Amino acid sequence: MEISERKKRILAAVVDSYIESAEPVGSKTIAEKPGIDVSSATIRHELAELERLGYLEQPHTSAGRIPTPQGYRLYVNELMEQHKLTLEETEQINRSLNMKIQQLDHLMADVGQLTASLTSYPALALTAPAKCTISRFDLIYIDANTFIIVVLLSSNTVKNKLVHLPFSVEQGMIQKLAALFNAHFTGIADDEVTPLLISSVERAALDTMGLVSIIAGFAIEVLSETASSAYLTGTQNLLQLPEFRDPDKAHRLLNYLGDKEHLLSLPLPQSTGDVQVFIGPENVAEELKDSSVILASYDAGDNTRGLIGVVGPTRMDYANIAAKLGYIANGMSQLLSAGEKPPEGWGKLTLMQSNGEGSIGNGR
Amino acid sequence: MEISERKKRILAAVVDSYIESAEPVGSKTIAEKPGIDVSSATIRHELAELERLGYLEQPHTSAGRIPTPQGYRLYVNELMEQHKLTLEETEQINRSLNMKIQQLDHLMADVGQLTASLTSYPALALTAPAKCTISRFDLIYIDANTFIIVVLLSSNTVKNKLVHLPFSVEQGMIQKLAALFNAHFTGIADDEVTPLLISSVERAALDTMGLVSIIAGFAIEVLSETASSAYLTGTQNLLQLPEFRDPDKAHRLLNYLGDKEHLLSLPLPQSTGDVQVFIGPENVAEELKDSSVILASYDAGDNTRGLIGVVGPTRMDYANIAAKLGYIANGMSQLLSAGEKPPEGWGKLTLMQSNGEGSIGNGR
DNA sequence: GCTGGCACTCTCTATCTTCGAGTGCTAATT
DNA sequence: AATTAGCACTCGAAGATAGAGAGTGCCAGC
Numbered sequence: 001m002e003i004s005e006r007k008k009r010i011l012a013a014v015v016d017s018y019i020e021s022a023e024p025v026g027s028k029t030i031a032e033k034p035g036i037d038v039s040s041a042t043i044r045h046e047l048a049e050l051e052r053l054g055y056l057e058q059p060h061t062s063a064g065r066i067p068t069p070q071g072y073r074l075y076v077n078e079l080m081e082q083h084k085l086t087l088e089e090t091e092q093i094n095r096s097l098n099m100k101i102q103q104l105d106h107l108m109a110d111v112g113q114l115t116a117s118l119t120s121y122p123a124l125a126l127t128a129p130a131k132c133t134i135s136r137f138d139l140i141y142i143d144a145n146t147f148i149i150v151v152l153l154s155s156n157t158v159k160n161k162l163v164h165l166p167f168s169v170e171q172g173m174i175q176k177l178a179a180l181f182n183a184h185f186t187g188i189a190d191d192e193v194t195p196l197l198i199s200s201v202e203r204a205a206l207d208t209m210g211l212v213s214i215i216a217g218f219a220i221e222v223l224s225e226t227a228s229s230a231y232l233t234g235t236q237n238l239l240q241l242p243e244f245r246d247p248d249k250a251h252r253l254l255n256y257l258g259d260k261e262h263l264l265s266l267p268l269p270q271s272t273g274d275v276q277v278f279i280g281p282e283n284v285a286e287e288l289k290d291s292s293v294i295l296a297s298y299d300a301g302d303n304t305r306g307l308i309g310v311v312g313p314t315r316m317d318y319a320n321i322a323a324k325l326g327y328i329a330n331g332m333s334q335l336l337s338a339g340e341k342p343p344e345g346w347g348k349l350t351l352m353q354s355n356g357e358g359s360i361g362n363g364r
Numbered sequence: 365m366e367i368s369e370r371k372k373r374i375l376a377a378v379v380d381s382y383i384e385s386a387e388p389v390g391s392k393t394i395a396e397k398p399g400i401d402v403s404s405a406t407i408r409h410e411l412a413e414l415e416r417l418g419y420l421e422q423p424h425t426s427a428g429r430i431p432t433p434q435g436y437r438l439y440v441n442e443l444m445e446q447h448k449l450t451l452e453e454t455e456q457i458n459r460s461l462n463m464k465i466q467q468l469d470h471l472m473a474d475v476g477q478l479t480a481s482l483t484s485y486p487a488l489a490l491t492a493p494a495k496c497t498i499s500r501f502d503l504i505y506i507d508a509n510t511f512i513i514v515v516l517l518s519s520n521t522v523k524n525k526l527v528h529l530p531f532s533v534e535q536g537m538i539q540k541l542a543a544l545f546n547a548h549f550t551g552i553a554d555d556e557v558t559p560l561l562i563s564s565v566e567r568a569a570l571d572t573m574g575l576v577s578i579i580a581g582f583a584i585e586v587l588s589e590t591a592s593s594a595y596l597t598g599t600q601n602l603l604q605l606p607e608f609r610d611p612d613k614a615h616r617l618l619n620y621l622g623d624k625e626h627l628l629s630l631p632l633p634q635s636t637g638d639v640q641v642f643i644g645p646e647n648v649a650e651e652l653k654d655s656s657v658i659l660a661s662y663d664a665g666d667n668t669r670g671l672i673g674v675v676g677p678t679r680m681d682y683a684n685i686a687a688k689l690g691y692i693a694n695g696m697s698q699l700l701s702a703g704e705k706p707p708e709g710w711g712k713l714t715l716m717q718s719n720g721e722g723s724i725g726n727g728r
Numbered sequence: 729g730c731t732g733g734c735a736c737t738c739t740c741t742a743t744c745t746t747c748g749a750g751t752g753c754t755a756a757t758t
Numbered sequence: 759a760a761t762t763a764g765c766a767c768t769c770g771a772a773g774a775t776a777g778a779g780a781g782t783g784c785c786a787g788c
Contacts, residue, residue: 024780024781026780026781026782027781027782028780028781040781041783041784044781044782044783044784045783047782048782048783058781058782061781061782061783062780062781062782063780063781063782064780064781064782
């Protein structure tokens with residue numbers, strides 16, 4: 001059943017007002033809004049209807065209405081206006097992102113921080129790297145007891161490890177090993193590194209004194225490094241929200257979010273700029289059933305997808321937050337995939353127009 | 365003026381009881397304790413004395429006593445019993461630490477998590493690396509447009525960077541550059557890398573097409589990388605404490621702790637195993653004036669000192685927490701400096717006896 | 729179908745009362 | 759002189775009561 005245009009306008013007014021004030025909204029408040037030109041009595045009729053339809057509810061008989069998750073959903077899907085970021089906001093984001101080109105690890109933490117401070121909600125930043133292969137081995141001979149393993153990955157990242165030995169090796173041996181590993185260990189996935197493979201390489205190079213297994217061990221470590229990382233920042237923001245004045249409630253949520261496992265089990269949106277909204281009971285996790293989660297995904301270069309998001313009460317400024325997240329995610333994509341290939345362009349994020357076009361998925 | 369033995373026993377009883385219950389302690393409660401064999405009236409006399417001396421205070425006239433920071437200080441310095449960790453506890457710590465030998469970055473975050481869960485307080489983990497120099501350059505030629513810079517630091521860590529060029533270079537050039545950098549850029553601190561030095565190197569190698577500045581730039585980045593990192597975990601623990609039931613108070617503290625700058629400005633204890641306690645107003649930061657901070661320092665191998673700690677109300681179980689922090693810090697030291705040199709031993713933390721000897725500094 | 733009016737409901741706040749834990753003081757005891 | 763029992767007193771915490779105000783549903787009239 002389609003609901004009338006007027007009902008929609010009224011619902012939108014209720015949600016807007018409640019998002020702003022966190023107080024149940026009464027018929028009078030709505031009647032006073034511009035664009036609504038009927039009396040409060042009429043509004044009351046409509047509100048009663050909307051309640052019957054499941055979009056609103058009353059905390060108690062003689063209070064105003066607050067939106068139900070279903071109400072928020074309709075709002076997010078159809079009613080809310082596209083939020084335009086101000087020029088200051090976009091510039092602040094651009095500036096912050098440009099400043100923070102460092103190792104991915106720090107970038108992650110920093111962008112989380114940025115998101116938190118920009119939205120005033122607890123923010124999370126995740127990466128879920130795709131599997132990759134080793135494209136090249138180098139062994140750098142330092143001295144008789146020391147060498148460095150340098151591994152170039154198909155994702156164009158470099159990993160290294162310094163190895164000290166309790167015995168000495170010759171430079172020739174190191175070179176021989178490098179050649180061997182380049183021949184046998186490149187281009188293969190982590191599950192192809194079998195004990196069989198290792199022992200066959202070990203046989204090919206005699207007198208390795210266990211070096212093969214050290215290097216192979218590093219290769220496995222690098223390949224299997226499911227370095228999905230998760231950062232949670234701005235948790236203090238939660239405490240300012242009226243719905244989390246109850247320390248126990250705040251504690252429950254933060255306790256849940258504090259566990260990386262939980263964060264990593266969040267659903268990963270697909271395409272860059274896609275902003276997804278999960279409202280209250282739409283969340284799978286029991287602990288999130290009366291909170292909302294907004295997630296935006298970005299392309300982190302080497303086959304990796306990243307995720308930024310915020311967590312808050314169902315009463316969130318969805319339009320605003322979604323726009324901001326979308327913009328940040330786009331910026332990250334540009335930064336990281338720009339850095340992927342060319343040495344130029346890296347480190348400069350050109351001002352995107354804030355189209356905020358991120359399709360607001362329906363989250364179910 | 366030295367206070368009597370009995371006063372000390374009574375003060376200790378008050379602190380112990382208050383740490384446990386978070387409620388003001390009355391004379392009757394103390395009189396019932398074993399080891400105290402005087403009547404509550406006598407206790408009241410003594411309590412009044414202790415209050416006059418500044419060790420105790422009353423929230424209001426008709427309530428029990430709670431310790432002042434001065435009272436806690438005396439308790440920590442002289443009265444509290446050495447807390448013995450149970451075998452389970454030490455084994456849990458050992459097991460957790462042994463499991464977490466990964467990159468330092470993750471280790472840091474993980475040990476923070478461990479500390480938080482072990483103590484039930486918000487935990488912090490910091491590193492403050494010492495300055496170091498570059499001991500060796502290697503440039504790995506990949507193809508005409510690509511090479512890897514590998515830098516071995518005096519601290520025995522390795523840093524690398526993959527460089528893509530918009531033009532092509534010959535392998536010979538790369539080798540020449542490596543030799544040049546090894547000749548001029550090794551063994552010097554970051555402030556010795558002057559533009560003068562760079563341009564003189566640039567002149568020595570003709571036709572470098574800007575490569576020198578790329579490599580020098582990386583060298584500077586690596587040297588100046590004041591990679592002091594700070595992790596804060598277990599913030600949710602704060603909310604369970606009765607003294608932080610007030611969301612505003614919790615918010616203020618968490619807001620302060622959320623800023624890395626603030627964490628990094630904490631005083632750094634010197635020697636490994638040294639546990640330092642800062643009680644209430646002993647903290648320099650205004651925001652910590654009614655909280656306590658317990659810090660333990662460890663030797664993180666390559667010239668670096670690490671720090672773990674917890675933050676909580678002045679009412680903390682100092683003995684217990686100090687013992688735990690000391691034990692973890694010792695474990696970290698063993699792990700990290702063990703890993704520094706030999707390839708063996710790395711990854712096995714032998715069971716330390718929990719002497720908990722960490723001198724409890726007087727924090728002023 | 730919309731509106732003004734009206735009785736009703738229910739929470740929120742302020743004020744008051746009561747209760748009890750804990751104190752300080754005093755007088756008696758060791 | 760130190761300790762103890764007894765007692766009046768203080769003050770916050772918790773519960774009870776009353777009033778105010780916001781908002782509702784419904785009805786009669788336009």
